[in-house]
Amino acid sequence: MAHNQFALLTQRRFLPFFLTQAFGAFNDNVYRQAIIGLLFYLGVDDAQRTLYTNLAPALFILPYFLFSATAGQIAEKLEKHKLIRITTSMEIAIMSLAAVGFLTQSMTILLIALFCTGLQSTLFGPVKYSILPSVLKPEELTGGNGLVEMGTSIAILTGMIFGGLIFTLAGTHGPVVAATAIIALAVTGNLVSRLIPRADAGEPDLKIQWNPIPESVKIMRMTRRQPAVRNSVLGVSWFWFVGTVLTSQLPGYALTNLGGDPTLYIFALALFSIGTGVGSMLCERLSARTVEIGLVPLGAFGISAFMIDLYFARTGAATATGLNVSAFVHSAGSWRIMIDLIGIGVFAGFFVVPLFALIQNRSPKNELSRVIAGMNIQNAAFIVLAAVLGVVVQRFFHWTIPQVFLALAIANAIVAIYIFTLVPEFLMRFLSWVLVRALYRLRVSGTERIPDEGAGLIVCNHVSYMDALILSASIPRPVRFVMYYKIFNIPVMSWIFRTAKAIPIAGAKEDPEVMRRAFEEIEAALADGQLVGIFPEGALTKNGEIAPFKSGVERVLEKNPVPVIPMALRGMWSSMWSKRDSRMARMRVPRRFRAQVEVIAQAPCDGAEATAQSLEAQVRALRGDRA
Numbered sequence: 001m002a003h004n005q006f007a008l009l010t011q012r013r014f015l016p017f018f019l020t021q022a023f024g025a026f027n028d029n030v031y032r033q034a035i036i037g038l039l040f041y042l043g044v045d046d047a048q049r050t051l052y053t054n055l056a057p058a059l060f061i062l063p064y065f066l067f068s069a070t071a072g073q074i075a076e077k078l079e080k081h082k083l084i085r086i087t088t089s090m091e092i093a094i095m096s097l098a099a100v101g102f103l104t105q106s107m108t109i110l111l112i113a114l115f116c117t118g119l120q121s122t123l124f125g126p127v128k129y130s131i132l133p134s135v136l137k138p139e140e141l142t143g144g145n146g147l148v149e150m151g152t153s154i155a156i157l158t159g160m161i162f163g164g165l166i167f168t169l170a171g172t173h174g175p176v177v178a179a180t181a182i183i184a185l186a187v188t189g190n191l192v193s194r195l196i197p198r199a200d201a202g203e204p205d206l207k208i209q210w211n212p213i214p215e216s217v218k219i220m221r222m223t224r225r226q227p228a229v230r231n232s233v234l235g236v237s238w239f240w241f242v243g244t245v246l247t248s249q250l251p252g253y254a255l256t257n258l259g260g261d262p263t264l265y266i267f268a269l270a271l272f273s274i275g276t277g278v279g280s281m282l283c284e285r286l287s288a289r290t291v292e293i294g295l296v297p298l299g300a301f302g303i304s305a306f307m308i309d310l311y312f313a314r315t316g317a318a319t320a321t322g323l324n325v326s327a328f329v330h331s332a333g334s335w336r337i338m339i340d341l342i343g344i345g346v347f348a349g350f351f352v353v354p355l356f357a358l359i360q361n362r363s364p365k366n367e368l369s370r371v372i373a374g375m376n377i378q379n380a381a382f383i384v385l386a387a388v389l390g391v392v393v394q395r396f397f398h399w400t401i402p403q404v405f406l407a408l409a410i411a412n413a414i415v416a417i418y419i420f421t422l423v424p425e426f427l428m429r430f431l432s433w434v435l436v437r438a439l440y441r442l443r444v445s446g447t448e449r450i451p452d453e454g455a456g457l458i459v460c461n462h463v464s465y466m467d468a469l470i471l472s473a474s475i476p477r478p479v480r481f482v483m484y485y486k487i488f489n490i491p492v493m494s495w496i497f498r499t500a501k502a503i504p505i506a507g508a509k510e511d512p513e514v515m516r517r518a519f520e521e522i523e524a525a526l527a528d529g530q531l532v533g534i535f536p537e538g539a540l541t542k543n544g545e546i547a548p549f550k551s552g553v554e555r556v557l558e559k560n561p562v563p564v565i566p567m568a569l570r571g572m573w574s575s576m577w578s579k580r581d582s583r584m585a586r587m588r589v590p591r592r593f594r595a596q597v598e599v600i601a602q603a604p605c606d607g608a609e610a611t612a613q614s615l616e617a618q619v620r621a622l623r624g625d626r627a
Helices: 005-010 015-042 046-077 080-104 107-130 138-193 212-222 227-257 262-287 295-313 325-329 334-362 368-395 401-422 424-439 467-474 493-499 512-527 552-559 612-623
Strands: 440-445 456-460 479-484 503-505 531-534 564-570 595-601
Touching: 005 015, 005 138, 015 046, 015 080, 015 107, 015 138, 046 080, 046 107, 046 212, 046 368, 080 107, 080 138, 107 138, 107 334, 107 368, 138 262, 138 334, 212 368, 227 262, 227 295, 227 334, 227 368, 227 401, 227 424, 262 295, 262 325, 262 334, 295 334, 295 401, 295 424, 325 334, 334 368, 368 401, 401 424, 424 440, 424 467, 424 493, 440 467, 456 467, 456 552, 456 612, 467 479, 467 493, 467 531, 467 564, 467 595, 479 512, 503 512, 512 531, 512 552, 531 552, 552 612, 564 612
Parallel strands: 440 595, 456 531, 456 564, 479 503, 479 531
Antiparallel strands: 564 595
């Protein structure tokens, strides 16, 4: 049966957590928008309102700098389900204080409560993402993160709308309605959180260090140990930078450049939020249920493309003013702007969801909460930087909002290229993803059995020149493939293989030096805890049948008796670039373009006991009669 990520919403291991985090995001935004509504209700002047609206975000984000290091340690030490209940209980107390602020119409109390809300979010942040690998299978991480991002986007949007309407609809009863709503939402979130099943602590024996400065430095170092994790964290922070610049400019853009009334800002934000939700949900289908970081470059360049088009769609001020949503939709050029905003959101989802999944998949389980806390510190810094730069370029350089969007699009492309050159695995996975999805209809099963960390040897049948590329696009971890040196040197493909650190090999009679170096590299890679993939047949099949496995696999396991993961390619014999076609036939686009192929993995077996014959038998059984 085909997997549907929405099935997670029917399961207790995921649904209560999903609802808890959605209620939290919804309530935060109801509260923050209700504060703005109270300012209008009290009739404060523009100067005071500007002061409060600038002070409020600063108070909310300050705890991320002060307490993230401590929050990461607490999230590592405590059982995750208990910590979520503690934070939602804190929310009830904080919202009770905020309710007093609304009822007494005291901005001082409301701002103190807002600071406490930021503190509660700081404590919740590390456990929000570190709990997912505890309750989801590896192949569900992308879908689960997509649901969480979708839920967060929709909760933020609806919270802003609901909070903004409280004083408009309730009138003189606004303070009472606001106070009642935020307490009711906090209590509901707490009750739902009590349904979250047990999730163990990552490091229960951890001794908490309370001095935030050295611990902040320590957890920031944790985020930088692995290049892929380090740059994924950088990518998530950059996502927050782009999102902050874009959403902070939308109110002015809707008013000045779109000629709208206040409701048009919410409409523009809704388009971006819905796009982000849709993009987040599409990630699992596009990634074939693996942690597919190949989507990250696609997301990055898609964001820039739609943002550049948004600049050209409306470079100056609107010719009409006071447009409501309906009037704007029917005005000239509106659909192009709407599509751009949705497109930016969709590709933002492609960009950020795989990054979260990779961080969760590659970080040690006993450090994940602290890695997330380190990421939150960096996110906060990028958000502040985005806010400051947004003010500077407009106030001192007199940039228009479309010019800010254009500069952001260019900067986004530059930063993306920088990240991808630091870790070529991102770009290599993107090219692999594009090639494989363009040429084949790929089904993957069993790859969740591949260990998340540690050395392992993958053995598979060898059918076509694309085998290594298909396997690398199906396995969430990087794999060092051993491949025939002539395939390794195929133009264009060779760049991908070199970037993936494939190991070229030749027969003993062809080039004994290449063969010797290959076995040395295999031994070093396995000793370093990496995955190595080999095709023990030694050559492409000429008739679709699996040839006897050669003794080279035994030679590898003799020195490194690591776990062996048998895998099989099914349907490849009738696909492109197998030897079923002659060389001339392979030069055209064959009728088997977009053939359906399948990758199947079996549970690891003991490398100390494995033989070429036993592994061949397992691969034959996996492949069955689907050559």
